[in-house]
Amino acid sequence: MERSAGRSRRRRRRSRSVLGGTLAVATAAALTVTGLVSTAQAADVNNAKNAGFESGLANWTCSGGSGAAVSSPVRSGTSALKATPAGQDNAKCSQSVKVKPNSTYALSSWVQGGYAYLGASGTGTTDVSTWTPGSSSWTKLSTTFTTGANTTSVTVYTHGWYGQAAYFADDIEVTGPDGGGGEEPGPVIPAAPAGLTAGATTTSSVALSWNAVSGATGYKVYRNGAQATTSTGTSATVTGLTADTAYEFSVSATNAAGESVKSAAISARTAKEGTGPGPGPAVPKHAVTGYWQNFNNGAAVQKLTDVPADYDIIAVSFADATPTPGQVTFNLDTAGLNGYTDAQFRADIKTKQAQGKNVIISIGGELGTVRVDNDASATAFANSVYALMQDYGFNGVDIDLENGLNATYMTKALRQLSAKAGSGLVITMAPQTIDMQSTSGEYFKTALNIKDILTVVNMQYYNSGSMLGCDGKVYSQGSVDFLTALACIQLEGGLDPSQVGIGVPASTRGAGSGYVAPSIVNAALDCLTKGTNCGSFKPSKTYPSLRGAMTWSTNWDATAGFAWSKAVGPHVRSLP
Numbered sequence: 001m002e003r004s005a006g007r008s009r010r011r012r013r014r015s016r017s018v019l020g021g022t023l024a025v026a027t028a029a030a031l032t033v034t035g036l037v038s039t040a041q042a043a044d045v046n047n048a049k050n051a052g053f054e055s056g057l058a059n060w061t062c063s064g065g066s067g068a069a070v071s072s073p074v075r076s077g078t079s080a081l082k083a084t085p086a087g088q089d090n091a092k093c094s095q096s097v098k099v100k101p102n103s104t105y106a107l108s109s110w111v112q113g114g115y116a117y118l119g120a121s122g123t124g125t126t127d128v129s130t131w132t133p134g135s136s137s138w139t140k141l142s143t144t145f146t147t148g149a150n151t152t153s154v155t156v157y158t159h160g161w162y163g164q165a166a167y168f169a170d171d172i173e174v175t176g177p178d179g180g181g182g183e184e185p186g187p188v189i190p191a192a193p194a195g196l197t198a199g200a201t202t203t204s205s206v207a208l209s210w211n212a213v214s215g216a217t218g219y220k221v222y223r224n225g226a227q228a229t230t231s232t233g234t235s236a237t238v239t240g241l242t243a244d245t246a247y248e249f250s251v252s253a254t255n256a257a258g259e260s261v262k263s264a265a266i267s268a269r270t271a272k273e274g275t276g277p278g279p280g281p282a283v284p285k286h287a288v289t290g291y292w293q294n295f296n297n298g299a300a301v302q303k304l305t306d307v308p309a310d311y312d313i314i315a316v317s318f319a320d321a322t323p324t325p326g327q328v329t330f331n332l333d334t335a336g337l338n339g340y341t342d343a344q345f346r347a348d349i350k351t352k353q354a355q356g357k358n359v360i361i362s363i364g365g366e367l368g369t370v371r372v373d374n375d376a377s378a379t380a381f382a383n384s385v386y387a388l389m390q391d392y393g394f395n396g397v398d399i400d401l402e403n404g405l406n407a408t409y410m411t412k413a414l415r416q417l418s419a420k421a422g423s424g425l426v427i428t429m430a431p432q433t434i435d436m437q438s439t440s441g442e443y444f445k446t447a448l449n450i451k452d453i454l455t456v457v458n459m460q461y462y463n464s465g466s467m468l469g470c471d472g473k474v475y476s477q478g479s480v481d482f483l484t485a486l487a488c489i490q491l492e493g494g495l496d497p498s499q500v501g502i503g504v505p506a507s508t509r510g511a512g513s514g515y516v517a518p519s520i521v522n523a524a525l526d527c528l529t530k531g532t533n534c535g536s537f538k539p540s541k542t543y544p545s546l547r548g549a550m551t552w553s554t555n556w557d558a559t560a561g562f563a564w565s566k567a568v569g570p571h572v573r574s575l576p
Contacts, residue, residue: 045178047174052079054078057081060081064298066083066298076256080170081158095155100147102149104176107119109169111132113168114161114167115131115132115161117159119157120155124150125147134167188257190216192263205241206241211234223238228322229323229329232335236251238329239391240322240387241270245269286548287548290553290554292304294332300556304352310570312358314358327377360395364399395424405435405443428456428458429443437468456500457490459486461516462477470485470486471485480520483502483504484527501546502550506551506554510556511552548572
């Protein structure tokens with residue numbers, strides 16, 4: 001590990017002689033030096049604090065709430081910075097660093113993802129910056145700066161670029177003379193967690209909780225001695241278990257220094273078959289779907305009960321992948337959601353369902369890496385999603401895999417899930433526009449393969465640029481024609497109109513591109529269902545049973561004063 005926290009990076013320097021008296025040459029055989037003193041220049045240190053984001057965003061300030069500490073990807077340690085540009089915000093994260101005047105410093109950072117910039121301002125001489133375009137692996141940015149005669153602090157920053165993807169940064173260094181801030185002491189290996197207990201059990205899962213450990217940044221959960229899952233909080237649900245079977249569990253604490261010894265082990269038994277939840281509320285003929293964010297990326301933080309009644313299907317975003325291929329779990333981001341507890345979240349699911357709403361778990365997202373590409377992973381997917389449905393009471397699943405999908409095995413997985421959950425299962429999909437251009441695409445094939453159990457496909461009509469419509473013409477995103485001509489491909493490609501919805505951002509900050517005003521969404525709905533309010537493209541027939549609309553996200557909708565749901569929700573309910 002190259003992180004410098006807790007240790008100084010010292011350069012070997014030659015000693016210099018200081019002559020403090022008179023140099024006298026007595027004879028050729030003797031040399032006398034009086035007042036000779038040997039000194040060495042002070043060692044260089046990394047003056048940046050929390051340089052590897054092991055303490056979250058401590059010491060850093062990110063514009064518009066754009067930054068977050070994440071556990072993957074990281075270059076070293078257990079955390080890195082993820083910052084997401086949105087709208088007119090370039091996701092700038094900065095820190096005031098103490099420095100010495102008239103000194104030279106080496107500034108560096110490792111970055112990954114979208115466009116990334118690194119710089120220093122307020123140097124008292126020449127401010128500096130450097131940048132790199134998007135990269136799929138860690139890339140080092142480096143530059144140097146010199147401080148002015150009166151400069152005792154500089155602002156070190158990193159940022160992305162407008163309309164580009166999120167970037168990641170790790171191991172930021174401001175190496176040079178100690179400016180007085182000093183480096184924080186390095187972390188020490190945490191103690192073993194105490195208080196491990198088993199909570200709710202289902203036929204295939206066991207919920208666990210334990211006491212927090214000082215200095216820990218994460219936890220590893222073990223089942224029968226093998227690692228089963230990880231958590232950044234003090235609870236986790238182990239899934240993929242066998243019904244009516246006893247298991248032994250233990251947990252360890254981790255941070256940048258390493259992993260603690262395991263806790264004392266406990267035993268827990270899964271429930272017997274036949275104890276799963278019953279079917280949920282029926283999805284309305286015309287429905288609005290909204291994604292609820294289980295993280296804070298600058299949008300309004302919400303509890304489930306804050307989601308307006310205009311939303312009929314609430315997709316909880318997102319489930320987390322486990323080390324087992326195809327298997328997923330769910331970890332509520334209590335810290336990011338201002339202390340929203342697991343118990344409150346579970347109770348709020350029931351409250352929404354009592355109001356006639358369906359709450360489902362979404363799999364994937366921009367950075368989701370769930371792979372279902374063989375029989376074993378298909379079974380693991382079905383078992384783990386069903387375990388989450390039993391554990392939390394979710395009514396179904398949303399497929400939002402943006403990094404590839406295998407139609408053969410995803411079909412098997414959803415068929416297995418349907419067999420477990422029964423006829424009340426809600427299945428939604430949120431493919432990108434490119435995924436639904438042809439029935440030969442894996443997403444489109446999956447939708448057609450499960451047409452008898454599919455609820456709705458809410459394609460994302462954004463972040464895509466220009467695309468082909470069903471008439472073979474090219475349409476630009478952000479227009480009513482883009483919505484109607486691309487929906488036509490699905491409607492004429494084999495999906496029932498009740499299985500087609502229009503997915504759009506709730507605000508300009510909700511996506512990099514493709515935002516349309518709610519009035520445009522309503523015009524597209526009218527065009528497809530009634531043949532009115534069309535643009536230059538008009539479908540050859542109408543589709544009165546079109547399901548409705550979707551938005552990313554309820555949080556961005558709240559940030560914009562619920563302008564989207566207040567306009568689109570009533571309009572969807574008024575469709576034929």
